[in-house]
């Protein structure tokens with residue numbers, strides 16, 4: 490009951506979205522209410538998507554009062570909204586403590602995908618990323634992660650569309666906010682929750698090795714992406730300080746465990762940085778590493794320009810050469826279609842701009 494007890498510890502109430510259905514069932518039981526009330530609350534939150542306790546009209550007033558004494562709805566104020574020519578919409582939301590987070594809705598031919606933030610800032614320190622420039626402020630609660638999808642769905646409700654997939658690739662390292670991420674997943678995939686297919690959800694990690702093992706053991710159908718970005722220890726440590734905590738060999742071993750345990754493929758994200766990690770020899774070396782994964786898939790990402798960093802883009806022809814080398818070595822590789830580049834949609838760029846103006 491740690492979530493439910495949060496109010497006693499730091500003076501704030503937990504959010505209604507902080508609880509999985511099982512946790513609601515527990516809360517309902519502890520409060521002497523009939524078990525079916527948990528399902529009713531869940532239905533109001535995720536199917537009807539209401540925004541106040543008063544709207545829960547099939548609950549007795551006494552229960553609604555109790556709920557409002559113990560829980561809050563997540564406050565997410567839209568500070569800025571940027572719409573790209575390609576249909577991508579990026580939101581900057583302010584939370585109740587004035588911290589800002591980013592959420593992106595991307596339009597694909599197969600539906601709408603939402604990219605969620607899991608932390609305010611990030612302590613991982615990847616050298617090509619704007620999200621980490623001012624370090625980690627705090628973890629988001631499960632409810633604050635869930636609220637981003639509910640809000641996106643509420644916006645799509647206006648046009649009768651739905652959120653069909655989710656990528657946990659926004660600001661933050663989800664595997665450093667693991668328990669909140671797992672509660673988030675439970676609510677997303679529950680048939681009585683947002684009912685999003687597990688295979689339509691992808692979580693991306695920079696390589697927090699112990700939690701790759703943990704995630705493998707959860708035996709979910711949720712996709713795993715590893716931000717690899719380099720083919721060896723030396724270069725990866727330069728680009729991603731997390732590699733000094735969890736060296737390359739340990740990461741690869743954890744990935745092999747994941748594949749053996751789940752039978753699922755891993756997507757390896759590789760951000761191409763001009764003259765840094767995008768040479769043919771890097772592609773050859775990467776292919777050698779990934780050959781041991783029969784179903785490995787590499788997603789090549791032309792790096793987004795971050796004002797505070799020095800990286801430049803890889804020329805188009807070199808991107809294709811890199812891809813060809815991987816494929817010649819039987820490693821499947823695609824080049825990520827860029828979305829929202831005209832609206833600074835790369836992770837953390839809007840928040841960084843917002844903070845320059847003195848905000849948190």
Ligand code: SF4
Nearest residue numbers: 611613615618621661
């Ligand atoms: S890429 Fe992800 S893990 Fe790395 S600093 Fe940025 S938000 Fe953190």
